[in-house]
Structures are given as C-alpha cells and as structure tokens.
Amino acid sequence: MKICPYCSNEIVDNAKMCTHCGMRLKENIKESKQETKQKTNDEEIKTPQDMLYETLGFEKIGPLNKKIALLLAIPLGIFGIHKLYERKYIMFVLYLCTLGLFGVGVVIDVLNLLNKSDKYYVYKQRL
Numbered sequence: 001m002k003i004c005p006y007c008s009n010e011i012v013d014n015a016k017m018c019t020h021c022g023m024r025l026k027e028n029i030k031e032s033k034q035e036t037k038q039k040t041n042d043e044e045i046k047t048p049q050d051m052l053y054e055t056l057g058f059e060k061i062g063p064l065n066k067k068i069a070l071l072l073a074i075p076l077g078i079f080g081i082h083k084l085y086e087r088k089y090i091m092f093v094l095y096l097c098t099l100g101l102f103g104v105g106v107v108i109d110v111l112n113l114l115n116k117s118d119k120y121y122v123y124k125q126r127l
C-alpha cells in the first residue's frame with residue numbers, strides 16, 4: 001500500500017488513479033523517480049580517479065555549484081573569490097596579490113567552469 005499524495009488515503013501500489021479522490025497518479029510516480037535519480041547523482045561515488053588523487057594526498061571538494069562559481073568568477077575573479085569558494089586558499093591569496101594572475105587566470109578559470117557540469121568537484125592538495 002502507498003499513500004495518495006492528493007488525499008492522503010491508502011491506495012494499492014500499482015494504482016494509476018486514486019480510488020478515493022480520482023486523481024491520476026502516473027505523473028506523480030514519474031516525478032518521484034526523477035527525484036530518486038537526482039539523489040543518486042548527488043551521492044559521492046568514488047571513482048578510480050578519486051582513489052588515485054586521494055593516494056597522492058589530494059582532497060575532493062564538492063559538490064560545488066557551477067553557477068555560483070561563475071557568478072563569483074566573472075565580477076570578482078581578479079580578487080580570487082571563486083578560489084575561496086573552491087577552498088583553494090593558496091590560489092586565493094595568489095590571485096589576490098596578482099589580480100587573478102593578471103587576468104589570465106580568471107579567463108582560463110571561467111572557460112574551464114563553462115565546460116564543467118552544474119555540480120562539480122575540485123581536488124585540493126592536503127596541507
């Protein structure tokens with residue numbers, strides 16, 4: 001048995017329509033499936049690459065939001081604010097002192113960010 005999302009009455013698991021309120025349930029099931037998929041994507045799955053990085057003393061940071069990083073990098077990149085967001089503190093100080101490696105670093109970072117997926121991870125050397 002499951003619960004109808006519209007009227008909260010109990011209905012059979014494979015019902016396409018609620019027997020109590022008559023609402024169609026098919027679309028709703030689809031939605032919840034998508035949610036589950038999203039959740040699995042968010043979960044941290046260790047890839048062989050991750051393990052290699054870990055062995056080499058790198059720390060996996062994330063998931064980070066591409067849009068936030070871009071919004072930080074485009075107006076404030078020369079001050080290294082997006083590096084702060086990625087928790088790359090040494091790079092942040094370096095960007096701050098050199099104004100984003102004289103702007104070149106910021107341009108490269110923005111181009112790199114555009115190629116990343118909406119949620120991305122970065123690797124940082126453990127201190």
Ligand SMILES: [Zn+2]
Pocket residue numbers: 004005006007008009018019020021022023
């Ligand atoms: Zn119902």
